[in-house]
Amino acid sequence: MKKAISLLLSAALALGMLAGCGQTPSSAPQSGSAAAPGSETATEPVTIKIWHDGDEAIMQTIADTVNSQLSGDNITVTFEKKTGLSDQLKLYGSDAANGPDMYFYAHDSLGTFVTMDILAPLSEVAGADVLSDALPMTVEAGQIGGEQYFLPVYFETLVFLYNKALWQGDIPTTTEDLYAYMQANTDTAAGTYAVVNQHSTAYNVSPFINGFGGYILNEEGQPGLNDPKTIEGVEYNKKFAALQADGDYNTVTTLFNEGKAAAIIGGPWLVSGIRDAGINFGVASLSDMTLPNGNPLAPYAGVQGVGVLKTGAEAHPEAIGKVLAALASPEVGVALAKSSGCAPANSKAYEDPEVAADELIVAIQKTAETAQPMPNIPEMGVLWGPAESFLVAVNKSGEDVATAAETAQQAALQAIADMQ
Numbered sequence: 001m002k003k004a005i006s007l008l009l010s011a012a013l014a015l016g017m018l019a020g021c022g023q024t025p026s027s028a029p030q031s032g033s034a035a036a037p038g039s040e041t042a043t044e045p046v047t048i049k050i051w052h053d054g055d056e057a058i059m060q061t062i063a064d065t066v067n068s069q070l071s072g073d074n075i076t077v078t079f080e081k082k083t084g085l086s087d088q089l090k091l092y093g094s095d096a097a098n099g100p101d102m103y104f105y106a107h108d109s110l111g112t113f114v115t116m117d118i119l120a121p122l123s124e125v126a127g128a129d130v131l132s133d134a135l136p137m138t139v140e141a142g143q144i145g146g147e148q149y150f151l152p153v154y155f156e157t158l159v160f161l162y163n164k165a166l167w168q169g170d171i172p173t174t175t176e177d178l179y180a181y182m183q184a185n186t187d188t189a190a191g192t193y194a195v196v197n198q199h200s201t202a203y204n205v206s207p208f209i210n211g212f213g214g215y216i217l218n219e220e221g222q223p224g225l226n227d228p229k230t231i232e233g234v235e236y237n238k239k240f241a242a243l244q245a246d247g248d249y250n251t252v253t254t255l256f257n258e259g260k261a262a263a264i265i266g267g268p269w270l271v272s273g274i275r276d277a278g279i280n281f282g283v284a285s286l287s288d289m290t291l292p293n294g295n296p297l298a299p300y301a302g303v304q305g306v307g308v309l310k311t312g313a314e315a316h317p318e319a320i321g322k323v324l325a326a327l328a329s330p331e332v333g334v335a336l337a338k339s340s341g342c343a344p345a346n347s348k349a350y351e352d353p354e355v356a357a358d359e360l361i362v363a364i365q366k367t368a369e370t371a372q373p374m375p376n377i378p379e380m381g382v383l384w385g386p387a388e389s390f391l392v393a394v395n396k397s398g399e400d401v402a403t404a405a406e407t408a409q410q411a412a413l414q415a416i417a418d419m420q
Helices: 005-011 056-073 085-092 107-115 136-140 175-185 202-211 228-241 249-257 268-276 310-315 317-327 330-340 347-351 359-367 378-382 384-395 401-419
Strands: 046-052 075-081 102-106 150-157 159-163 193-196 261-266 281-284 300-309
Touching (some): 046 085, 056 075, 056 330, 075 317, 085 102, 102 107, 107 150, 107 300, 136 150, 136 300, 150 317, 150 330, 150 359, 175 228, 193 249, 202 261, 202 384, 228 384, 228 401, 249 261, 249 268, 261 268, 268 359, 300 310, 300 317, 347 359, 378 384, 384 401
Parallel strands (some): 046 075, 046 102, 193 261
Antiparallel strands (some): 102 300, 150 300, 159 261, 159 281
């Protein structure tokens, strides 16, 4: 989930930019178990190659932490950046000689890679305990058809960021109280706002849609833009949108960073700009705000982690099992939180005093209680466009919500048919 979130969401496999567990068969090899015949032995040096398309500093932190843990096993992990990772895996995902052993990427591309038949289930190389400390939402993000293909490392989601110099009183615990605060403290004519949000971007409206029990896409690959509960969520969001400026990314971030908005709904990707603007900001979890139906807000989450290529699992099963165990450790989560402000997937990482004192990271952790992982099946890649058109029609063009929902639903069904 990066800065141009609305463009990225509508462009590709989904937000690469923005978490019940699959059971591991008892016969699956455990991490650290004896190598299978013909595989590497414990004394042979092994290098595990991981491709990624992410932040080099984050990958270096992971590599340093994991390699420190694996030094006694004669295993070295190397990260190699590949711009356009999805396309690279399409070309080399089955190439044992030139492809990677594993990849590090956002979870919402998982379905595409599973469909390509290039991934091995984690149960082939690791025991179920490798996920025992992971936050449940992040585990769910890595499942396809009841099978676990993805080990989560860290995640992002929306939070409520506010300017301590501008916000008056406590943060509301209900969305109705939030709306009342917005009514009392918004002057659209003067260009000052209580709260701003990308109100016509599906990712940013997901807290309302999911909170009302609606959905953009279900696990069966069926769109739900005209579902009554989706319509209810979009209708409810509409009154907030009327008090939130234009709603595009640049407008809302500029308003907040220039002190013309007291709060913004956004993710950790906004924080560097907020700090550069010299704003003393606070953070609250959206999970602490309750909708009129009694449910908390439930934003989407994007999870970053690793998948195992079949070629890697066949060549280095024992080594990859140990790499997965190291990646899943609280040490990796703590290192990422301290160096890059990432919210760890490992629940025990939050026991570290420095991590527990980070207001932003703790708010993201709290939101994981209600957040839903973005759908990880290929159909989601073509759903962002119809969903955003739906929201634009309602919030910017004033169309009837139910009518716009039917139009968007038909567009979504056509988009899915075209991709198949």
